[in-house]
Amino acid sequence: MPSGDIDGNNVVDLGDYFILAGAWYASNPAADIDGSGWVDLEDYFLLSNHWQEAGDPRIGTLSRIADGNSKKRVTTAQRPTAV
Ligand SMILES: [Ca+2]
Numbered sequence: 001m002p003s004g005d006i007d008g009n010n011v012v013d014l015g016d017y018f019i020l021a022g023a024w025y026a027s028n029p030a031a032d033i034d035g036s037g038w039v040d041l042e043d044y045f046l047l048s049n050h051w052q053e054a055g056d057p058r059i060g061t062l063s064r065i066a067d068g069n070s071k072k073r074v075t076t077a078q079r080p081t082a083v
């Protein structure tokens, strides 16, 4: 799970950002990514550093995200040359 995935959907995205924003300068352990005791700029930087990163590919989130970005490139590269 990427650092910054607050809501646990295995990708760092807008849902995590909203949770962090909602807990801004509070001591919400769920949104306190670095464990400093407060939700502040450090946590925001961690989240932005991992923005749109997906976690464990076994869960399937990674391939779903790749559909929008790199599927074309991957399928071209993996196409069998001779059958
Ligand atoms: Ca998330």
Ligand SMILES: [Ca+2]
Residues within 6 Å of the ligand: 032, 033, 034, 035, 036, 037, 038, 039, 040, 042, 043
């Ligand atoms: Ca923190």
